[in-house]
Amino acid sequence: MNNNKAIMQDMIREIQAETQSISMMEVCGTHTMAIAKSGIRDLLPDNIKLISGPGCPVCVTAQGDIDAVIELVNQQDLILATFGDMMRVPGTSSSLQEARGKGADIRVVYSPMDAVEMARNYPTREVVFLGIGFETTAPPVGASIEAARAMQTKNYSVLSLHKLVPPALEVIFSDPDIKVDALICPGHVSLVIGLDPYRELAEKYHKPCVITGFDNADILQGILMILLQFKQKQARAEIQYRRAVKEKGNPVAQNVLKRVFKEVDTRWRGLGEIPGSGLEISDEYSAYNARHRFDIPDIEDIPIKGCSCGEILTGKISPHDCPLFGSACNPLNPIGPCMVSHEGACAAYYRYTPLRGEIR
Amino acid sequence: MCLGVPGKIISISENNVAVVDVNANQVEISIVLTPDAQIGQWVLVHAGFAMQIMDESEAEESLALMLELQKIRETFSYEQ
Numbered sequence: 001m002n003n004n005k006a007i008m009q010d011m012i013r014e015i016q017a018e019t020q021s022i023s024m025m026e027v028c029g030t031h032t033m034a035i036a037k038s039g040i041r042d043l044l045p046d047n048i049k050l051i052s053g054p055g056c057p058v059c060v061t062a063q064g065d066i067d068a069v070i071e072l073v074n075q076q077d078l079i080l081a082t083f084g085d086m087m088r089v090p091g092t093s094s095s096l097q098e099a100r101g102k103g104a105d106i107r108v109v110y111s112p113m114d115a116v117e118m119a120r121n122y123p124t125r126e127v128v129f130l131g132i133g134f135e136t137t138a139p140p141v142g143a144s145i146e147a148a149r150a151m152q153t154k155n156y157s158v159l160s161l162h163k164l165v166p167p168a169l170e171v172i173f174s175d176p177d178i179k180v181d182a183l184i185c186p187g188h189v190s191l192v193i194g195l196d197p198y199r200e201l202a203e204k205y206h207k208p209c210v211i212t213g214f215d216n217a218d219i220l221q222g223i224l225m226i227l228l229q230f231k232q233k234q235a236r237a238e239i240q241y242r243r244a245v246k247e248k249g250n251p252v253a254q255n256v257l258k259r260v261f262k263e264v265d266t267r268w269r270g271l272g273e274i275p276g277s278g279l280e281i282s283d284e285y286s287a288y289n290a291r292h293r294f295d296i297p298d299i300e301d302i303p304i305k306g307c308s309c310g311e312i313l314t315g316k317i318s319p320h321d322c323p324l325f326g327s328a329c330n331p332l333n334p335i336g337p338c339m340v341s342h343e344g345a346c347a348a349y350y351r352y353t354p355l356r357g358e359i360r
Numbered sequence: 361m362c363l364g365v366p367g368k369i370i371s372i373s374e375n376n377v378a379v380v381d382v383n384a385n386q387v388e389i390s391i392v393l394t395p396d397a398q399i400g401q402w403v404l405v406h407a408g409f410a411m412q413i414m415d416e417s418e419a420e421e422s423l424a425l426m427l428e429l430q431k432i433r434e435t436f437s438y439e440q
């Protein structure tokens with residue numbers, strides 16, 4: 001969307017004229033980043049709050065799951081392929097990066113197809129792709145499994161820690177301690193799932209849900225669309241990010257999810273166990289499930305001492321409320337995942353010192 | 361992590377592999393999740409896959425949405 005200053009000024013003025021108290025949660029980590037970078041938060045009147053949500057896949061991965069991955073690479077002779085975001089996430093004993101320093105074979109890839117290619121290039125090694133991410137990322141990972149099967153690449157498998165966003169939103173809306181009046185819904189998760197899941201949420205909880213793009217003008221417009229719903233005393237699910245998101249989502253990607261994965265209960269950092277919120281490899285593709293090939297330990301979540309990521313991921317507190325923020329915990333020496341992942345709320349707040357009064 | 365970037369499809373070869381132009385870089389991606397994508401179209405790329413075909417030019421869209429918002433506002437003030 002074009003970032004035409006005049007249009008944006010108009011939108012800001014209109015938002016500033018709002019007098020109702022409304023807190024909106026930006027669900028997605030990419031929004032947290034974009035909002036921090038833009039300085040939009042500082043331009044909002046005090047009665048309109050933007051709070052960060054559970055939409056950073058690395059951040060919501062349970063501590064026990066991170067520890068299990070680190071144990072896997074320390075114990076087994078395999079190549080672990082992963083997105084770069086995971087490398088520095090602190091486990092209880094070390095991070096993947098530190099494990100690599102000590103000799104574990106861990107490689108950063110851009111696409112799960114790179115991992116399939118790696119498996120073809122090293123036919124005598126086991127290549128495990130660490131599947132982390134929401135509905136946006138799970139279809140590419142699913143497609144990589146289907147491609148591996150079609151090419152009979154048998155030394156490729158996936159350790160799926162994929163999660164689904166709507167069940168987490170349901171938990172947030174149902175928690176009386178979390179005050180969220182409306183959702184700025186994730187643009188790229190919605191490319192896949194479309195509008196229907198939010199229609200159900202908007203109806204059930206009477207809260208406006210607007211799927212929003214990532215440019216400054218997109219975000220301002222998403223906020224305005226929510227404010228208009230409040231004025232109309234309505235709660236609908238709407239799409240602001242129309243140039244990419246279709247009402248029905250991407251049915252081809254949805255079908256990949258149906259074929260390759262099955263929904264299971266899974267635990268989230270900050271939100272605990274949520275029924276039906278995880279994606280495990282389906283029985284049909286169980287030959288590609290790393291859990292069936294390797295003994296992956298079931299490790300309890302040991303909380304990181306002093307870290308409040310869990311509260312931050314549920315919008316209960318803001319990064320500035322964490323006593324370690326910026327002092328003991330910073331991007332060079334991150335204590336929790338919210339400071340590691342560049343879309344984590346702590347990292348986003350740390351990186352973009354707020355400038356007052358103008359759009360950056 | 362859910363980052364997506366728009367890319368314009370330059371060529372399509374076998375097995376749903378396409379070359380897209382992303383900010384003047386040519387990248388090979390899979391279009392298996394957007395089988396209808398055609399040369400010249402814009403797609404949103406994530407993790408090496410086209411996730412959705414994008415339509416209209418951005419300018420057109422922003423204009424269309426502004427007009428729509430305007431309409432909503434007018435209806436609203438009319439109702440008042």
Ligand code: SF4
Binds near residue numbers: 308309322340
């Ligand atoms: S600032 Fe650091 S320690 Fe505090 S919540 Fe964020 S990641 Fe955790």
